[in-house]
Amino acid sequence: MTDLFSVPLRAVIFDMDGVLTDTIDYHYRTWQRLFDEENIPFNREQNEALRGLSRLDSLNAVIGDRPFSDAKKQEFLDRKNQYFHEFIEQMDETALLPGIAHLLPEIKAAGLPMAVASASQNVTKVCTQLGIADMFDAIANVYDVPNSKPAPDVFLHAAQLIGVEPQACLVLEDGGSGIAAALAAGMRVLGLGSPEIVGAAHVVLPDLAGVTWTMLRDRFETPRTMTSSAVSSVGR
Numbered sequence: 001m002t003d004l005f006s007v008p009l010r011a012v013i014f015d016m017d018g019v020l021t022d023t024i025d026y027h028y029r030t031w032q033r034l035f036d037e038e039n040i041p042f043n044r045e046q047n048e049a050l051r052g053l054s055r056l057d058s059l060n061a062v063i064g065d066r067p068f069s070d071a072k073k074q075e076f077l078d079r080k081n082q083y084f085h086e087f088i089e090q091m092d093e094t095a096l097l098p099g100i101a102h103l104l105p106e107i108k109a110a111g112l113p114m115a116v117a118s119a120s121q122n123v124t125k126v127c128t129q130l131g132i133a134d135m136f137d138a139i140a141n142v143y144d145v146p147n148s149k150p151a152p153d154v155f156l157h158a159a160q161l162i163g164v165e166p167q168a169c170l171v172l173e174d175g176g177s178g179i180a181a182a183l184a185a186g187m188r189v190l191g192l193g194s195p196e197i198v199g200a201a202h203v204v205l206p207d208l209a210g211v212t213w214t215m216l217r218d219r220f221e222t223p224r225t226m227t228s229s230a231v232s233s234v235g236r
């Protein structure tokens with residue numbers, strides 16, 4: 001069997017929330033506001049498990065089997081999104097996470113297409129606010145495909161849009177469901193954040209500060225035994 005790591009990388013696919021920009025706190029605060037209004041228990045720890053889930057999947061995960069009608073649930077989703085917009089309207093390039101402002105032009109200069117594959121319906125709006133929408137050859141979200149993360153659909157769709165086979169794609173992800181989705185798509189995966197959440201990725205880093213495309217390419221194009229203990233080999 002061909003080692004995935006011996007296939008040259010030809011594209012990079014980014015998750016958005018938690019990878020390009022730190023909207024995780026905005027999601028947390030807006031969910032907390034909604035659930036407080038509805039007297040539904042919620043906390044920061046629960047929010048961590050929502051990384052990468054769609055808005056509806058997130059709501060369902062928190063409300064469990066409480067019997068809300070579909071119309072009520074839709075009202076919750078719309079209200080949450082309205083609160084979220086109060087934050088994203090204020091966003092600009094200062095909200096890019098460390099490393100992104102250097103990494104995107106570097107990958108572009110290397111001639112690789114880039115895509116965003118997000119569970120957010122706000123993906124185009126947020127990328128535009130951040131001033132990076134033009135950097136991407138495709139922006140895909142889970143509403144374009146039958147199944148949300150952890151299904152591989154959104155990553156496979158992004159790869160198809162840029163015309164690159166999954167084996168030649170590198171995914172950058174911060175969510176457990178997104179890591180599972182990218183692995184199921186047969187792609188190489190860099191997990192960003194705590195190993196408890198992203199430990200299933202091929203390589204794990206706390207963040208992208210100081211990480212260059214050369215480091216990533218060297219790390220992900222070198223055949224190896226798969227472990228997640230490769231932090232030092234990307235220069236950190």
Ligand code: G6P
Binds near residue numbers: 018027051053058122
């Ligand atoms: C991302 C975030 C999730 C969020 C989801 C939906 O995947 O990690 O926390 O729930 O997008 O975002 P949206 O902007 O559509 O509410």
Ligand code: MG
Binds near residue numbers: 015017051052174175
């Ligand atoms: Mg994310």
